[in-house]
Amino acid sequence: MTRFLSAAVAACLTLTTPALAAPLSFDGSWREQGFLRLTSNDYVQQGGRLQVTSDGTVSLLWKAVPDALRQATQASWSWSVSESVPATDLRRKGGDDRNLAVYFAWTDAATAASANPNRAGRLLRNANTRVLVYVWGDDDRRGTVQQSPYLPGLRTIVLRSAGTGQHSERIDLAADYARAFGGAPQVLVGVGVSADSDDTDTRIRASITAPDLR
Numbered sequence: 001m002t003r004f005l006s007a008a009v010a011a012c013l014t015l016t017t018p019a020l021a022a023p024l025s026f027d028g029s030w031r032e033q034g035f036l037r038l039t040s041n042d043y044v045q046q047g048g049r050l051q052v053t054s055d056g057t058v059s060l061l062w063k064a065v066p067d068a069l070r071q072a073t074q075a076s077w078s079w080s081v082s083e084s085v086p087a088t089d090l091r092r093k094g095g096d097d098r099n100l101a102v103y104f105a106w107t108d109a110a111t112a113a114s115a116n117p118n119r120a121g122r123l124l125r126n127a128n129t130r131v132l133v134y135v136w137g138d139d140d141r142r143g144t145v146q147q148s149p150y151l152p153g154l155r156t157i158v159l160r161s162a163g164t165g166q167h168s169e170r171i172d173l174a175a176d177y178a179r180a181f182g183g184a185p186q187v188l189v190g191v192g193v194s195a196d197s198d199d200t201d202t203r204i205r206a207s208i209t210a211p212d213l214r
Contacts, residue, residue, distance in 0.1 A: 004150040021076075023210035024063055024191055026050045033060040033120040035193075041195050047210070052100065053205035054195035060103070064117035064194045065213070068186050072213035073174040077102065079136065085197050087139040087162040093149035097200045098137025098164065100208060104173060105131045112187040123190060129153050130181050134171065136160040136206075137187035137196075145180050157181040162205035190211075 004049045024030075026045035040059040044051040046113045050061070085097040107115065107129045115123055123129055131154040140146070148154035159169055168210060177185040180210075191211060195204045 007147070017166060019071070019211045022066075022069055023048065023212050024069075025210045030063045030120065030193075031061050031079040031182075032063045035059060038129050043193075049210070050193060052193070052195045052204065052206045052208070054206075056198050056201040056203070058194070058198045059194040060112070060192045060194045062103075062118070062120040062190060064190055065188050069213045070112070071183070074174055074214045075102075075104065075211050076170045077209050077211045078166070078168040079206065079208040081136060081164045081204070081206040083203050084162055084164050085137065085185065085200050085202045085204060086157075088137065088200065090135065090138045090140075090156050091100035091146050091149060091160070095199050096149070097196045097198070097202070098135045099160075099195060099204050100206050100213065101133050101135045101137070101156075101192075101194040102208070103131055103133050103190070104188060105129055105190040105192070106177070106185045106188050108186050112189050115189070117189045120192060121192060124151060128183070129152070129189075130177070131155070132157060132173065132176055134159050134169070137162050140189060147192070169203065204207055 028045050029073050037040045039057040041057050042053040081099045084099050086096045095119045133156045138158050139161045144158045146156040197204050
């Protein structure tokens with residue numbers, strides 16, 4: 001009986017213990033999603049780090065979140081910029097360049113079960129999708145939440161003002177989601193990284209570590 005109870009307790013702990021942090025390695029599985037009529041960035045996936053070059057270009061590198069991490073509520077990464085775009089107003093469509101942006105996309109359970117998580121464009125436009133985009137750009141104070149000029153379900157959160165440097169970030173996704181949209185996030189289906197220099201026709205040289213989700 002004691003042995004049986006011990007096994008039962010261990011099984012319950014296994015079921016209820018949250019997943020440990022896991023990096024979304026840049027292992028070649030991330031896929032670039034270009035934007036119509038615009039030239040793509042250059043991404044070099046190096047496992048633990050992504051090198052990004054943007055020369056008057058813009059695109060999004062995207063990865064579907066593995067099932068085991070779809071309930072993640074926190075994220076962390078480090079990023080660096082050696083060449084920067086100028087500060088732009090990220091609320092203004094067509095003039096919103098930024099060095100780096102990290103996308104986190106959630107949707108409802110029914111959409112998560114039926115949608116293709118590898119098709120970023122279609123998923124981001126879905127009416128049931130909510131997206132937080134953490135950016136290194138603009139000159140607003142850290143933590144400012146902005147309404148995207150492109151999609152109603154997308155909010156931008158400024159982490160770093162435009163400029164060069166190196167920083168580490170630790171993000172409470174659930175708290176930021178509640179602040180931006182109200183309520184709790186549902187199913188985390190995709191993560192993206194973008195650089196955007198096409199409006200100012202400038203150049204970005206940057207890198208970011210594989211985001212850890214927990």
